[in-house]
Amino acid sequence: MSKEAGRNKIKRHKDRGHYDELTINQILDDGKICHVGFTVDQQPFVIPMAYARQGHSLILHGAPNSRLLNQLANGIPACVTVTHLDGLVLARSTFHHSLNFRSVVAFGKARAIELLDEKHAALIAITEHLAPGRTAVARAATDEEAMATSVVLFEIEEASAKIRTGPPIDSPKDMALDVWAGVIPTSIQEHAPLAAPDLKPGITYE
């Protein structure tokens, strides 16, 4: 899946490009939302979606009449990108300001998952990816619920990761400037749980 080929080749900042599966999978597994790109009548669309990785594929799901999923299930070429913002890079010169990030750009095609067992497994994978441990406590999907969901498997043909880490890289001539330089690290923070207003009394979040 991760071999360097044509469309996934990193051309700018080659030192930031990665093609190994471990790196790519880690970035995919660290995200909750991917951006799915596809083209209809020459018009590109980029739609945010929840997902889960399963081997060399990503599971996507939605309503049965979703335009996006129906198009994808036709097997049109697609591109799925996952990006994490890791920091604001503040340089001594405005020109060298940057962002620390990790991203994966994956190319491939999708197919509909129709078999009920495969669908249930895919839906469990998505829920577990979004909220690990929840399928052990929440009521499992019924066959009717699974049938009322479109699920597609996006099979990754080629992918590449791009990573920027570390401090700003200023020009030697700017090193003596009296300007603070460094990184403001950023991450997605999970805050204290907010119980649903209609939560049955006596149930606490674990």
Add this chain to the structure above:
Amino acid sequence: MSKEAGRNKIKRHKDRGHYDELTINQILDDGKICHVGFTVDQQPFVIPMAYARQGHSLILHGAPNSRLLNQLANGIPACVTVTHLDGLVLARSTFHHSLNFRSVVAFGKARAIELLDEKHAALIAITEHLAPGRTAVARAATDEEAMATSVVLFEIEEASAKIRTGPPIDSPKDMALDVWAGVIPTSIQEHAPLAAPDLKPGITYE
């Protein structure tokens, strides 16, 4: 820019769709990274980029020989999406698990910014968007630096926002289950600044 037309019409969960400029601009202004979609030889690409909003346009920049920017500058149809993850929505049933999010999907075309003054202003806007206040302290870009950067203006023709907020919505029959339900709010957290290892002594972050 934000009128409901064809390609930007929200079809699923219409109640979550928004077309007003204030809502759209707020979501665009809250992000640091956008996902830029375009198509070359039938192949869709989705590339993460820094950006800044300027009126009804988004400024994008990169290296002069960037494949992405060169394609965009040709005026091909593009789609730029900005998404914020606001929470994990934990329902009593796996089926009703969801994500709270805000996203904008914008359609339009880009043109190269060639005029040096316009380019300087665009680069300042991007730096200020990424790190507000920095252009007042960091060394300004020289003409040479501006000329060594490709800058494009993506002009938004149509856009829509989609927002999910609030608690899970479970089926009435599941309300009695002994399962915690609610939201784990999420946000991007900025952590303590990390000074560059080669920072000139005596300069502190303000």
